[in-house]
Amino acid sequence: MEYKVMGPDSLNPNVKNTVNTLTGELFLRAFELQKEGKKIIFAHAGNPHALGQKPLTFPRQVMALCQAPFLMDNPHVGLLFPSDAIARAKEYLAMNPGGVGASSVAKGILGVRQEIADFILERDGYPSDPETIFLTDGTSSGVQKVLNLLIRNEKDGIMVPIPKYPLYSAAISLFGGTLVPYYLSEEANWQLDFTDLQKSILAARREGITVQGLVLINPGNPTSQCLTEADLKGLIELCIKETLVLLVDEVYQQNIYQDDHPFISARKVLMDMGQPTSSTLELISFHSASKGFLGECGQRGGYFELTNIHPKTVDELYKVASISVGNVSGQILMGLMVKPPRPGTVSYPRYAAESQSILDSLRLKAHIMTDGFNESENVICNFTEGALFCFPQVKLPEAAIAAAQEAGKAPDLFYCLKLLEATGLLTVPGSGGYDQKEGTFHIRATILPAEEDMPRIMDSFKKFNNDFMCQFRDSDNILPRL
Amino acid sequence: MEYKVMGPDSLNPNVKNTVNTLTGELFLRAFELQKEGKKIIFAHAGNPHALGQKPLTFPRQVMALCQAPFLMDNPHVGLLFPSDAIARAKEYLAMNPGGVGASSVAKGILGVRQEIADFILERDGYPSDPETIFLTDGTSSGVQKVLNLLIRNEKDGIMVPIPKYPLYSAAISLFGGTLVPYYLSEEANWQLDFTDLQKSILAARREGITVQGLVLINPGNPTSQCLTEADLKGLIELCIKETLVLLVDEVYQQNIYQDDHPFISARKVLMDMGQPTSSTLELISFHSASKGFLGECGQRGGYFELTNIHPKTVDELYKVASISVGNVSGQILMGLMVKPPRPGTVSYPRYAAESQSILDSLRLKAHIMTDGFNESENVICNFTEGALFCFPQVKLPEAAIAAAQEAGKAPDLFYCLKLLEATGLLTVPGSGGYDQKEGTFHIRATILPAEEDMPRIMDSFKKFNNDFMCQFRDSDNILPRL
Structure with missing residues (x-):
């Protein structure tokens, strides 16, 4: 035919x-x-549950109760669910009238965004405003929303670390922009190479590219390095000097396997730099429950946090978010990841x-x-x-x-x-x-x-x-x- | 700043x-x-659960068990879940190694696509191939994937019925295409007006627009009419004559409130027309569990079925789908919608x-x-x-x-x-x-x-x-x- x-x-x-x-x-x-x-060992993709990692019990208990709230009216519910999982499910159901079957506002459930803001404050020591947080169906969905807004045509460039995570090249290509590569230094444990970064910006500009943003992945993917505070500071200074939005993918921030280079968020480094720097860099930080040590790739829940982004730009992002309605149970999973059971609760010992x-x-x-x-x-x-x-x-x-x-x-x-x-x-x-x-x-x-x-x-x-x-x-x- | x-x-x-x-x-x-x-009555959006519609028990029981498979190892599970929900959950978990936490192949779980193909055969009397079915996070996500592929620049036009559902105008605008309006006839119960359709195509072409596709929503949104078989046949003939892909949004196919105009799928009408017509129209049909009588807007599960679409184009769609990983529990919900409990099963009376x-x-x-x-x-x-x-x-x-x-x-x-x-x-x-x-x-x-x-x-x-x-x-x- x-x-x-x-x-x-x-x-x-x-x-x-x-x-x-x-x-x-x-x-x-x-x-x-x-x-x-x-027998094939599928070591090609970071899909933990497919390789046998078991889901954490507490988040899944809460998710199950949110799917089937009627279980909580059953007198036997206590035989299958602990009391704090029941209490937590009731909290989430109250946050979104109609429960997981009702779509939320486009930014995501406010109560979950508040849990994330609390987590960021505890992690960094600086407060976060839930209105600057958008819940997403994982990071790939959030990155696409932001790149859709940032890329106007093929002359707009986005800097991406090489070796790179293919999501970024695919999304840049999909929206018709230009990928501007910068090379990580394999000899220096995949840390940044500022000389190469600067060269790469100049080369792109010589070709008429407007370099709009820079993607950083920390810890790296596929390179797995944890960036030092000094490198992060240097990168922030570079982005300010060169007028770039910094897009920082921090989805593996809890997956750290050594103690010399602890994870430190780009936002904390920025805030530590004080005024006027701390209000100068346009920064978007991504995190996800579809990655990280929960590894729930099949459930889609993530967020991005906007730092120093123009309020009208936030409205434009809201518009993009409104067109692609997100799933509510992924939002709840994200909340459960940033607010796990605390010491002293029934489920804490098992969760820990x-x-x-x-x-x-x-x-x-x-x-x-x-x-x-x-x-x-x-x-x-x-x-x-x-x-x-x-x-x-x-x-x-x-x-x-x-x-x-x-x-x-x-x-x-x-x-x-x-x-x-x-x-x-x-x-x-x-x-x-x-x-x-x-x-x-x-x-x-x-x-x-x-x-x-x-x-x-x-x-x-x-x-x-x-x-x-x-x-x-x-x-x-x-x-x-x- | x-x-x-x-x-x-x-x-x-x-x-x-x-x-x-x-x-x-x-x-x-x-x-x-x-x-x-x-007291505000939020009658502005089709978000059933937010307005008090209760979820159906059986699908939610299965979804809860898929979230918390460990419940099935608990000797008391039978006090909270019927045996057929347990059996069904086990089926779904076996279809996707790692369960709802593991991402599936980009087209979606094969077993669910087979359930959908069976549903289409039963509905239309014509077989469907699971390889032509893509699972999506609801119809908005599917429509965006297809429009992303179809729209190359502002000279590409997509015909949309007026009054229209804003998803279509938003997605066309987002991908930089041109919306070509055609007006439904309010006086004729919002049925099609073929004179207006033809005029609209000619007008667009006079302005240098390549009219690529036509969106049909049946039953209508916001207009709620059920199209007659004669109108569907006429539209198919028009699309073939004018070389248009037909994109048909059939998400409310089970929400029918009268008996004079039953729902009939565009695919069935096409197949009924026989060869060579039945292999001539490029047709993409959308359905969703995030809409319909399940009304699960907050859970994202839908599909599109490709009829007469070039195999290499299917590969391109697969690429777009690979970039935006879908949520697995929404796929399971879609399966539960097309394959509800059958008469004679434990859960049938309640579900019915x-x-x-x-x-x-x-x-x-x-x-x-x-x-x-x-x-x-x-x-x-x-x-x-x-x-x-x-x-x-x-x-x-x-x-x-x-x-x-x-x-x-x-x-x-x-x-x-x-x-x-x-x-x-x-x-x-x-x-x-x-x-x-x-x-x-x-x-x-x-x-x-x-x-x-x-x-x-x-x-x-x-x-x-x-x-x-x-x-x-x-x-x-x-x-x-x-």
């Missing part, structure tokens, strides 16, 4: 130019192998034990995985300071690069395909949406596989990598062991 | 040009009056009684409200055949129009404000986003207020309208009573 209107050649080129990293050859092959009976156990296990797995990569020939990996990922560099021998070119594949994709075939471990190559410095090759893997499987996974990785390096060893090009 | 980047004057004009109907004077006044202690009670009550309220409007001086209202709205025309006296102009307000807004002040009834004027033929004035009200309040609401409307018409009676311009 003919496809007269929506044929693939006549679609919006902004959509066609958008790259989807999750539909390529590697993923199709993984599903094929799975069908053939091979469960969340500590998740974070302890992630910390252990960050070590096992980073160490495993670093023990592998020609592989070097910065320690996963936070978030959910390892992003090791694999120094591919010339012979492997040549073999990849012969096969018509990017060298890192070639490596990931071989890894998948040999071990069932599904990772993503740096070239598959993350990007990397020219001539370097990386893979991204989540630290999410089960703790008990992790040693075996890293052993099989090491064995595969050893075989691979042997196969393609270039006698005149042997790299030093790390 | 200065707002250097995101000041209101430097934002994306597509967003600035988007009209939000829910932040205007009328709404602010309603909230003010509520704060002052006046609850859903019948909602539909019976809506049918009764549709009559009370339509009759109440028609019994009012200078007010004429087509019967609410389906959906959730009345959209009566108010023939405003010249003196009222003059008074409105003096107050600097649209005449229908002036009327709605007076109505709100006098009775607490919050409606929306036709000029507030719906549009209407030049020189006519309408108001939109939902039929959702409680059945027991409805006679009193309509009495107070009649009293207000009578007083209003007396106040502004134009001695030389008395309109005949209907």
Whole structure:
């Protein structure tokens, strides 16, 4: 048949130019192998529950009661639900007349926004106004609303850290703007490189791009570093000097696996800098219950907080938010994340034990995985300071690069395909949406596989990598062991 | 302070040009009056649960169990949940490893898409392929994905029925396209006017617009008519002749309040037309559990089905869907809506009684409200055949129009404000986003207020309208009573 209107050649080129990293050859092959009976370890995406992480009991008890408020009229409810979960569900139901089935105001339920403001005050020591907080269906939805407002045409540029999280490139492409890359310094543990940042701004301007905003991801994704206070301060000063809105993605702020670089919010650093700086930077901060240590990717709840944003711009954001109605139970989940059970309550001991156990296990797995990569020939990996990922560099021998070119594949994709075939471990190559410095090759893997499987996974990785390096060893090009 | 980047004057004009109907004077006044202690009847939006409609028990039992699967390990679970709800929850949890906390594939859970395909087969008598079905966070989200793909620039036009549902105008504006209006015939019970349709296409083309698609809402919103099979057939022929994609919003297909014009899906009419027609029209059909008689606006679950859409275009849609991850519990809700408990199951009697009670009550309220409007001086209202709205025309006296102009307000807004002040009834004027033929004035009200309040609401409307018409009676311009 003919496809007269929506044929693939006549679609919006902004959509066609958008790259989807999750539909390529590697993923199709993984599903094929799975069908053939091979056990696949889906370490390609930060989807914790799919990899066996159990939901936290208390938030899910409250969510269940909000779904079925009639349970609270049942005399047996106390046999299945603790009293504080019941009390909390009643609080949320009272905040939104009609409960989870009734749409809320476009900014989200006021009571939840107040819980978030309280959390920000406790975290940073500076008050937050619930009217500057918008609840979203996760960060991807919030980022899209903001970029939709910020990008007017292809001459508007948004700076994005490389290696990058593909959400940002996809959304910029979708709205027809220009991605302006800045490179993180792998040698310096993926911290910022201010010389490169400045160069990147100048280069973009020379091409006629109006650089509008800068995206920072802290802790990094896929790079997992926690930024130092000094770097954050430097970045804020740069954004003010260069007139950029700072968009800061802090969705992994509670997933920290070391004590040298604690998480510190961009907003706190800004406020610490005092007047007039603290009221000069236009800052938008994102957080999410669909990420973080709750890891509820399938439930969509997040927020962004606006600092120093013009009130009329807030109204325009409200308009965009009104068009895409959000889900109310995700809002409640976000509230439960920022206001967990306090010490002394019925559910506190269990909540504390469960969340500590998740974070302890992630910390252990960050070590096992980073160490495993670093023990592998020609592989070097910065320690996963936070978030959910390892992003090791694999120094591919010339012979492997040549073999990849012969096969018509990017060298890192070639490596990931071989890894998948040999071990069932599904990772993503740096070239598959993350990007990397020219001539370097990386893979991204989540630290999410089960703790008990992790040693075996890293052993099989090491064995595969050893075989691979042997196969393609270039006698005149042997790299030093790390 | 200065707002250097995101000041209101430097934002994306597509967003600035988007009209939000829910932040205007009328709404602010309603909230003010509520704060002052006046009882406000929020009849402005189709948000059933906010107006007291209770959720259906069975879907919410399953949703609660999916939120808290650990309940099913509790020996007392049978005291709070029936066995078929437990079985159904287990089915859904098995369909998406990791449950509601794990994100699904971008098209949505395959098992739910299969349930939808089964529902379509049962409804229309023609099979549907789950691979042509995308689950969405409600229809607004689905419509935006499709329009994003279809609209390339301001020269691309999408035809929208007037009076219209503001979602469509907002989304077209957001993506920078052009809305091409076509007028429904109020005199003919809001059915299609093919002469006007043809004129509208020609007029748009004369202005250099590429007319890409046509939106149809059936049952209508805000106009509530159910389209006849003949009109649907005529429209399909028109779309084929004029090379338009047909986007059909059928979210109220189960909310039908009369027997003369049953709902019939555009897809069934197309299939009934046989080859080659049935494989010629590019058709996208939308449905939702966030609307319909479930009325779960606060939970976001919907789908669209693609008929005769190019496989590569489906891949592009998949890309757009991958960027905005959907919520999984909304997918499950959509499944529960299309596959309710069957006769003979434990939960059937209750489910059948609850859903019948909602539909019976809506049918009764549709009559009370339509009759109440028609019994009012200078007010004429087509019967609410389906959906959730009345959209009566108010023939405003010249003196009222003059008074409105003096107050600097649209005449229908002036009327709605007076109505709100006098009775607490919050409606929306036709000029507030719906549009209407030049020189006519309408108001939109939902039929959702409680059945027991409805006679009193309509009495107070009649009293207000009578007083209003007396106040502004134009001695030389008395309109005949209907």
